[in-house]
Amino acid sequence: MELFGFGPHLMIDGYQANPEKLADAEMVKRVLDEMPEAMEMTKVLPPFVFEYTGARAEDAGVTGVVIIAESHIAIHTFPEKRFISVDIFSCKEFDLRKAVEYLVETFEIGRYDTYLINRGKEYPKDPELARRIVEGEREYLESRIA
Known part of the structure; x- marks a missing residue:
């Protein structure tokens, strides 16, 4: 078990994707609706999907x-550019490869880049360690104020 780190933030930039699928708001909604369960996450609210026309x-x-108990999953598509941008942020570890493969297959992404950040690197997952850190900060502040 990791002692520090809030969780992974996976970002996917997909190129040469199927423009019809990228333009399909119902497909985006279905992906956002199904993905949390497939990743063993907890959906808190139904997905919110918006079709943007732009200038x-x-x-x-x-x-x-879609808001999940562990954080969120967001999808932005640009059918004319055949581009999709996806963010998956979770305080719980998840199968990164499975998430990428699912999106590549679903939206028929031809090429993609992935970026992974471990968010909250100083966030302690061990409650006892968190308690000691907070107590130490309080003692430090009290010594500075007194």
């Missing part, structure tokens, strides 16, 4: 988010 056709697309 230019190339800016149009679908944006959606």
Whole structure:
């Protein structure tokens, strides 16, 4: 078990994706609805999906988010550019490869880049360690104020 770190934040930039699938708001909603359970996460609210038209056709697309107990999953699509951007942030470890493969297959992504950040690197997951850190900070502040 890791002692520190709030959790992984996986970002996926997908290129050369299927423009019809990227424009399909119902598909984006279905992905956001099914993905939490597939990743063993807890969906808190139903997905919210919005079709954006934009000032230019190339800016149009679908944006959606689902709030999970562990954090969130967000999808932004740009069918004219054949581009999709996905963020999966969780305080719980999850199968990164499975998430990427699911999205690549579903949206027929031709090429992609992934970025992974461990959020909250100083966030202690061990409650006893967290207690000692907080007590230490309080003692330090009290010594500075007195």
